[in-house]
Amino acid sequence: MTDSTKPLGEFDLIERFFKNRANQQSKNYPQILLGIGDDCALIGAEKSFNSNSLKDLAISTDMLVEGRHFLPDANPYLLGHKCLAVNLSDLAAMGASPLGFTLAISMPEVKASWLEAFSNGLFDLANQHQCPLIGGDTTAGPLTISITVFGSVSGGEALARHKAQVGDDIWVSHQVGDARLALGALRHEWPLSAEEFNAVSGRMHAPTPRVDLGQKLLGIANAAIDISDGLLGDLSHILRQSKVSAEVFIDEVPGSDVLKSKSLELQRLCKLSGGDDYELCFTAPPEKTAAINGLSKELGFALTKIGKVTSSSTQLITLIDGDGHPLPPNLSAQYLQSFDHFQ
Ligand code: ADP
Ligand code: MG
Numbered sequence: 001m002t003d004s005t006k007p008l009g010e011f012d013l014i015e016r017f018f019k020n021r022a023n024q025q026s027k028n029y030p031q032i033l034l035g036i037g038d039d040c041a042l043i044g045a046e047k048s049f050n051s052n053s054l055k056d057l058a059i060s061t062d063m064l065v066e067g068r069h070f071l072p073d074a075n076p077y078l079l080g081h082k083c084l085a086v087n088l089s090d091l092a093a094m095g096a097s098p099l100g101f102t103l104a105i106s107m108p109e110v111k112a113s114w115l116e117a118f119s120n121g122l123f124d125l126a127n128q129h130q131c132p133l134i135g136g137d138t139t140a141g142p143l144t145i146s147i148t149v150f151g152s153v154s155g156g157e158a159l160a161r162h163k164a165q166v167g168d169d170i171w172v173s174h175q176v177g178d179a180r181l182a183l184g185a186l187r188h189e190w191p192l193s194a195e196e197f198n199a200v201s202g203r204m205h206a207p208t209p210r211v212d213l214g215q216k217l218l219g220i221a222n223a224a225i226d227i228s229d230g231l232l233g234d235l236s237h238i239l240r241q242s243k244v245s246a247e248v249f250i251d252e253v254p255g256s257d258v259l260k261s262k263s264l265e266l267q268r269l270c271k272l273s274g275g276d277d278y279e280l281c282f283t284a285p286p287e288k289t290a291a292i293n294g295l296s297k298e299l300g301f302a303l304t305k306i307g308k309v310t311s312s313s314t315q316l317i318t319l320i321d322g323d324g325h326p327l328p329p330n331l332s333a334q335y336l337q338s339f340d341h342f343q
């Protein structure tokens with residue numbers, strides 16, 4: 001509890017104890033182009049090692065804790081994949097190309113078979129993205145895995161949360177909601193047949209970071225974020241930082257066949273407020289529609305228009321149903337909640 005007895009949320013605590021003070025600091029350091037508040041921080045342009053073009057350095061850290069982000073019996077191969085995937089996803093959201101990563105790990109005991117499988121999952125994904133492990137730290141303690149990933153992006157061109165423009169379309173990659181659907185079945189919130197669970201659980205255990213898409217969106221998209229905490233919650237970060245609002249056509253948000261077979265209410269809950277999908281949500285001017293449809297063909301997965309950026313109004317996000325009607329505020333509110341580790 002805080003001094004005022006109101007519980008302090010994850011984002012409030014970061015703002016009060018770290019972000020405000022860090023922003024004061026950053027003013028004195030011109031190399032910090034973007035500090036706390038986006039998917040990656042950006043350190044100012046340096047000459048690229050293999051060309052004369054100017055590149056900014058994109059950096060992000062994400063930590064996975066046993067009992068919080070994964071269960072004690074989690075498959076170590078998939079865990080190795082996931083802890084790097086969530087970091088690569090932050091590079092994707094900035095349009096950055098991976099350069100390398102560090103790994104800090106604490107574990108209660110040394111189990112060679114577990115470490116073998118974990119490192120296989122980690123390196124299989126790292127090799128797929130030409131992203132070498134360059135260092136780290138290892139200690140005894142509760143199982144916790146923290147990765148810091150480094151990437152590069154053309155000087156001044158990174159996608160960022162604060163760059164959405166009024167009139168932009170809002171897009172989402174592939175499909176969202178399956179990770180939440182699988183989690184709900186594990187938590188006994190709703191039933192899934194074994195076949196359904198197998199079809200959707202890969203999305204929770206082994207997300208695909210959209211690294212190629214992020215890079216190809218440079219020059220096309222204005223703003224982007226990866227969906228880790230829930231589509232609407234993550235979109236709201238873009239809107240607040242860009243000082244704009246949005247309309248979202250909620251039944252246009254793409255979901256899998258398994259999700260589409262569920263009630264409309266469950267579909268909406270999973271697609272709008274479910275986290276852990278690691279798809280990209282981005283905004284782009286309407287004249288980029290053909291280019292984005294071309295990218296979808298090239299990459300082999302859907303890119304779907306799900307809304308519109310509007311000028312700032314008291315309601316940050318207006319949800320529009322399949323009949324074109326705005327959802328009543330009490331119904332909207334439940335979908336607008338996204339994941340917060342402390343609330
Ligand atoms: P993401 O979901 O993209 O990983 P988060 O929601 O975890 O981002 O964090 C939001 C922002 O706050 C990011 O810019 C992140 O770097 C920053 N942040 C989170 N925790 C801390 C911390 N303890 N100290 C400094 N910055 C932090
Ligand atoms: Mg992110």
